Amino acid sequence: xxxxxxxxxxxxxxxxxxxxxxxxxxxxxxxxxxxxxxxxxxxxxxxxxxxxxxxxxxxxxxxxxx
Amino acid sequence: xxxxxxxxxxxxxxxxxxxxxxxxxxxxxxxxxxxxxxxxxxxxxxxxxxxxxxxxxxxxxxxxxxxxxxxxxxxxxxxxxxxxxxxxxxxxxxxxxxxxxxxxxxxxxxxxxxxxxxxxxxxxxxxxxxxxxxxxxxxxxxxxxxxxxxxxxxxxx
Numbered sequence: 512x513x514x515x516x517x518x519x520x521x522x523x524x525x526x527x528x529x530x531x532x533x534x535x536x537x538x539x540x541x542x543x544x545x546x547x548x549x550x551x552x553x554x555x556x557x558x559x560x561x562x563x564x565x566x567x568x569x570x571x572x573x574x575x576x577x
Numbered sequence: 578x579x580x581x582x583x584x585x586x587x588x589x590x591x592x593x594x595x596x597x598x599x600x601x602x603x604x605x606x607x608x609x610x611x612x613x614x615x616x617x618x619x620x621x622x623x624x625x626x627x628x629x630x631x632x633x634x635x636x637x638x639x640x641x642x643x644x645x646x647x648x649x650x651x652x653x654x655x656x657x658x659x660x661x662x663x664x665x666x667x668x669x670x671x672x673x674x675x676x677x678x679x680x681x682x683x684x685x686x687x688x689x690x691x692x693x694x695x696x697x698x699x700x701x702x703x704x705x706x707x708x709x710x711x712x713x714x715x716x717x718x719x720x721x722x723x724x725x726x727x728x729x730x731x732x733x734x
Binding site for chain 2: 512513514515516517518519520521522523524525526527528529530531532533534535536538539540543545546547549550551552553554555556557558559
């Protein structure tokens, strides 16, 4: 089991800022897509260092080879 | 942390959901819902007011767009009335009325109410959809600039 954490800030006019934590690689994109479907349209997307790490399924495959 | 996204809200909903958001937003900023009805005359709860402004702000259409024809919702706080309405021709209007306040002050009040309505609509929708996905809301706070902060945890295989 993996823990995902989200920090969501809903501004006084309804705009939403979401910090997605606990993902490696591009898995965060799927999470953001969920919030996009619920709230509206993404205006800005900034990737932090974790985004450029290997995707989680790739990491898992490498571990299984050892 | 992997990403930060800023999402602009799109309000697409039925009147009951919007109505609940209006009521919730009204309470959060000290307004009360005076009336919510169709084909109703002028409220008797207000003192005669001299200043009225009609707003044209994007957020207001989130509320008026869900009203039926000739329907209105009226909020009141300290002699200030904010009324979202749609007339028999389907024309939307948001009127803010209050004694002793300038047009600019009334406009600011109307903008605040409309913005908060969208904020509370988004809050209710997020809570409902996140619960459906098994996400746990572990903290909810309101900061000094009236932003609502949620901390959410989700366990996944």
